[in-house]
Amino acid sequence: MAATPHVSPTLSRYKFFSPSAVENRNFYPHQNIDSRRRRRLTKSHLQAHNNGTVISYGPRTTELASSKKLWIRQTEVEQSQIENEEEEEEEDMSDEASLLSLSMKPDRNMALLDDYEMEEELGHTPPDTNHRSGYVAVVGMPNVGKSTLSNQMIGQKISIVTDKPQTTRHRILGICSTPDYQMILYDTPGVIEKKMHRLDTMMMKNVRDAAINADCVVILVDACKTPANIDQVLKEGLGDLEKKRPPMLLVMNKKDLIKPGEIAKKLQWYENFTDVDEVMPVSAKYGHGVEDVKEWILSKLPFGPPYYPKDIVSEHPERFFVAEIVREKIFMQYRNEVPYACQVNVLSYKTRPAAKDFIQVEVVVDKNSQKIILIGKEGKALKTLATAARLDIEDFLQKKVFLEVEVRVKENWRQDEGLLKYYGYGGQIRAM
Numbered sequence: 001m002a003a004t005p006h007v008s009p010t011l012s013r014y015k016f017f018s019p020s021a022v023e024n025r026n027f028y029p030h031q032n033i034d035s036r037r038r039r040r041l042t043k044s045h046l047q048a049h050n051n052g053t054v055i056s057y058g059p060r061t062t063e064l065a066s067s068k069k070l071w072i073r074q075t076e077v078e079q080s081q082i083e084n085e086e087e088e089e090e091e092d093m094s095d096e097a098s099l100l101s102l103s104m105k106p107d108r109n110m111a112l113l114d115d116y117e118m119e120e121e122l123g124h125t126p127p128d129t130n131h132r133s134g135y136v137a138v139v140g141m142p143n144v145g146k147s148t149l150s151n152q153m154i155g156q157k158i159s160i161v162t163d164k165p166q167t168t169r170h171r172i173l174g175i176c177s178t179p180d181y182q183m184i185l186y187d188t189p190g191v192i193e194k195k196m197h198r199l200d201t202m203m204m205k206n207v208r209d210a211a212i213n214a215d216c217v218v219i220l221v222d223a224c225k226t227p228a229n230i231d232q233v234l235k236e237g238l239g240d241l242e243k244k245r246p247p248m249l250l251v252m253n254k255k256d257l258i259k260p261g262e263i264a265k266k267l268q269w270y271e272n273f274t275d276v277d278e279v280m281p282v283s284a285k286y287g288h289g290v291e292d293v294k295e296w297i298l299s300k301l302p303f304g305p306p307y308y309p310k311d312i313v314s315e316h317p318e319r320f321f322v323a324e325i326v327r328e329k330i331f332m333q334y335r336n337e338v339p340y341a342c343q344v345n346v347l348s349y350k351t352r353p354a355a356k357d358f359i360q361v362e363v364v365v366d367k368n369s370q371k372i373i374l375i376g377k378e379g380k381a382l383k384t385l386a387t388a389a390r391l392d393i394e395d396f397l398q399k400k401v402f403l404e405v406e407v408r409v410k411e412n413w414r415q416d417e418g419l420l421k422y423y424g425y426g427g428q429i430r431a432m
């Protein structure tokens, strides 16, 4: 029998808590209290950029403390206090607690924002019965423009974009909020049939987990390609959703690359031969049709309160984006198999009051031959990579950093499930 919801005396205006949630004070979506304490990406943290190719990040909000893990308002707590608490917590923090689970969509009956956040961030606003919020999975084959569309919809660069297929490896959660709605988008790795490595299998599981959680699904296809059935995308990307088939929109992207007559013919084909609820032509890169996609999504989102504070644009911690920036530069600088053989990990991130922040990054490769290519003659290639990455990281963090990049060989890392989980492909990422 379902437990009777417990009404929090202070928060009854907003929503219900399940009794177990109240007991555990585990109100936040996806995580426990410890893991909630991390630097989160806010709207002002990144700045919108429209062409989807330039990384241009705006000023960091001063409202968030620059503490590595704690999310505390600087106006309320002295920086020294933050640092002390941080050190204490660092000692307590077990490996388990440092993992953020990205796979779960919170139960509607559970409160999603704790009282601190409610009072502070929502500013005592009474619940809006017309407010909509929900999860959207963006799926499709590699290189069709999923990340470009997701970035456009969020209005900020959350996912890295390159011209190479299979750039996206993680399920990336981006949040688009207005006073009237909150759209939580999962940008997912491209659906692949042939799984060469354990990494591919785990990435596909992450796509399916995103779809399971979704209130609606956006399936992208490339307008330049001959129309083909999307069964493979549905099978690999959505899994067994027969019992609960979410509303589906097919987006024919890159319409700028084909003639208007061709657009109409291809749309007709998709309307006739796919089992989706609607078909739309879009040019994600140039923003054409993106508002129509948002409108369709909005019409499918359930009424309900926001899942996240309205100024949060992503669940991922800063160090995730630092690693992604380095990975983007690898994709841009190196060719063939090399970018695919690379895993980027942030080993250490130290904020130093009297010096530049110190960030230590390792690039893991499969073979020594790849390490040699990455480093280049007299280390020149690695230096170019580190400089390009550092400049973007500095833009992103809005401060100078000292970036150290080292290359390590871990044979067959793409087949090693334990390592892959450690690297975050099991649906959990490291918070610190």
Ligand SMILES: Nc1nc2c(ncn2[C@@H]2O[C@H](COP(=O)(O)OP(=O)(O)OP(=O)(O)O)[C@@H](O)[C@H]2O)c(=O)[nH]1
Pocket: 052, 140, 141, 142, 143, 144, 145, 146, 147, 148, 149, 160, 161, 162, 163, 164, 165, 166, 167, 168, 169, 188, 189, 190, 191, 253, 254, 255, 256, 257, 282, 283, 284, 285, 286
């Ligand atoms: N001309 C044109 N190019 C686009 C459009 N949308 C995306 N692209 C380009 O297509 C390439 C792939 O875009 P992504 O957004 O990385 O595609 P993806 O589906 O996320 O790729 P995966 O990481 O393989 O899953 C990039 O070079 C984009 O600039 C579009 O509307 N028009």
